[in-house]
Amino acid sequence: MKKTLVIVGLGLIGGSMALALKGFEDYEIVGVDVSQPTLRYASEHGVGDRVTEYAADVIPQADVVALALHPQGILDFLHTYKDQFKPGALVWDVCGVKSAILEGANCLPDTVDFIGCHPMAGTEFSGVEHAFAELFQGSHFLLIPRETSQPEHLALLERLAAYMGCKDVHRTTAQAHDALIAYTSQVMHIIAVAVCDDPTLFDCKGYEGSSFRGCTRVAALDVGLWTQLFSLNQPALLEVLDRLIGNLQSYREVLATGDRKALAEKLAFSAARKRQMDLPGPDLLE
Amino acid sequence: MKKTLVIVGLGLIGGSMALALKGFEDYEIVGVDVSQPTLRYASEHGVGDRVTEYAADVIPQADVVALALHPQGILDFLHTYKDQFKPGALVWDVCGVKSAILEGANCLPDTVDFIGCHPMAGTEFSGVEHAFAELFQGSHFLLIPRETSQPEHLALLERLAAYMGCKDVHRTTAQAHDALIAYTSQVMHIIAVAVCDDPTLFDCKGYEGSSFRGCTRVAALDVGLWTQLFSLNQPALLEVLDRLIGNLQSYREVLATGDRKALAEKLAFSAARKRQMDLPGPDLLE
Incomplete structure (x- = not known):
């Protein structure tokens, strides 16, 4: 049975990840977004393997959850869903600030492994209609491990970054x-x-x-x-x-x-x- | 008999002007520079109709003198040659500051008409070997008339700017x-x-x-x-x-x-x- 990788937020970054990660190992890529036009576009253009409006339906089964929302959206999502993640799940985010996000992730139970990430890619556009699989080609992937981060999760993120096309993974601190x-x-x-x-x-x-x-x-x-x-x-x-x-x-x-x-x-x-x-x-x- | 237009300083700007102004009305374009390699390059590449090392030889006969030196070089040149310009000559400069240059030009006798100019063109390179006739294509030519500026000289500079390829001439104040x-x-x-x-x-x-x-x-x-x-x-x-x-x-x-x-x-x-x-x-x- 396939594992599940959920991407929450199908904007430029999340949408591009959903395109770039299709076929990654034995993961089914599931996109989540609250916008109907975004879901329709994603569904029609193969952004991920499937999409849904309802995070609550897919989060409890997800082995890996990538949060590709705006920073405050990530903090709010963690707070709302903190008790619904699957025990042992890897949860990571992609936003451009890390101390505040890692502090927010302290609300999660010990059974969830949260790792801050930042694939350094982007364009001046936003929205799923500007997403493309090659967005991350040649970019740096910054990884902020915590003391409790599981080595197999760090290794998984390194393989995942390489699969998306990032040229290297650089481990650093939030500060x-x-x-x-x-x-x-x-x-x-x-x-x-x-x-x-x-x-x-x-x-x-x-x-x-x-x-x-x-x-x-x-x-x-x-x-x-x-x-x-x-x-x-x-x-x-x-x-x-x-x-x-x-x-x-x-x-x-x-x-x-x-x-x-x-x-x-x-x-x-x-x-x-x-x-x-x-x-x-x-x-x-x- | 042809009139004489002397360009002092055959760097990127002066050299490009010497190329762009060849054939302008009935003017012979004479380039002046103190550097032997610059003079040799200019002479071999047709930068102007002729070149010379000696400003003192050509300034007294020049109808028009364009100063394309660095700002301090312009101030020094005006001071050194103030009594050698031909009565009735038009002298103008092309540098990127105007109040200081116009103040420096106050050392000139009343018989010389000095007008500050600034063709807004350039590249990240310098030197005559980077000069090219098309440098001014599509650029603004800023003109700073003085109270005593002669209308025929202002009109001449407007025709000259158009001939170099500038898209417009904008009259403004030094300030x-x-x-x-x-x-x-x-x-x-x-x-x-x-x-x-x-x-x-x-x-x-x-x-x-x-x-x-x-x-x-x-x-x-x-x-x-x-x-x-x-x-x-x-x-x-x-x-x-x-x-x-x-x-x-x-x-x-x-x-x-x-x-x-x-x-x-x-x-x-x-x-x-x-x-x-x-x-x-x-x-x-x-």
Whole structure:
């Protein structure tokens, strides 16, 4: 008899996982979503082996449950279904904040093995109609084991990540993950929206250069999702944001003094860091 | 007899102008540069009709002189050659700061008509070997007339910009130009270098997302050039930088309160501005 892998939430990520994981070992892939149009689309396009509206019907039988909801949706789902998971089940999530999710998962009974994950893939679109099986090709899969995580579950997630097309699985801590994401992604979004708050924005329409477009591209963000991501990663994000503001202030100060030599030295330091960052390394040489 | 249009500085911009302006009306295009390899390359590749090392030989006969040096180089050139321009000559520059250049041009005698210009084109490369005639195709040409600017010179620059391939000529003031450039370009470069100053930069190598790469792309900048551009536009840049830091602080504060509703409202405001900015307008519909 086949085992059951339930994916809760058939958006861009969950839908793409449901497509990418079809045929994985001896698992039947079952998609769950509350939206009728999403279920109809998923059913018509083979997103998973079958789909259902009712999580309560499939969660108690599921060997593996992947939560692909927005962060608050994951926390709410864990709270609602905490006593309905099958004893021995592996439950994991895919969202972009980890400390808050792992803390929320403490509500689960000891019989459930919860492991935080983050396949680092995405596009600027959302919804099942933009899902595609190749979304995870070449991406990193971040894995946050807990002390109680079962080795066979960690091994299962590694095989699963490889089957989806991820190029590697990197084990880290929730704290390190959240600091990484705060810096490499979240604060870039804060910069983008803050730049767009400048009162002269519309006066510049048509005169933006490529640096402006590169910096502000992500400002037209999904407000609901990013409110949750920022809020649930508040401590790490505040730290990065304070460091950024400090580094901007530092440039402001040297600029204000009019000391060109000091400004040139500071720019040389930063530009060298960027060039160092862009050198081919283990990641780029693959 | 042909008129003479001298281009001083055969780098990416000056070299591309020397290529793009060949055949313009009845002008002979004469390139000036102090670098022997640059002169040799220019001569071998037809960058301009002829080239010379000696500005003093050609400036006194030139009807039009275009200064395509770095900003400080323009200021120094004006100071050195102020008494050698032909009476009635049009002198213009192409650099990305205007108030400081126009102030520097006050050293010229009244017989010389200096007009600040800024063809908004460029690439990440520099040097005559990267110059190409099509560089200005579709770009804006910003023109900063002075009270004493002669209408026939303004008209000449408009024809010249059109001949180079610029899609329009926009007349503005030095102050408005410098505020525009401080916001749309300079502060984007300050952001990029400040982000790279974060101590965790190298820990994130290989895990940068597209938002990070988009924001920091321009951080590997030409230190000499940008030190001049920032320094010579200090007042406008400080204003924009202070507004940006204020807008980041404002996001920091609402994030620190933990008030999700307020954060969502703030994000919705900024994201709507970005979407509004991206709507097709006069510029995009062309």
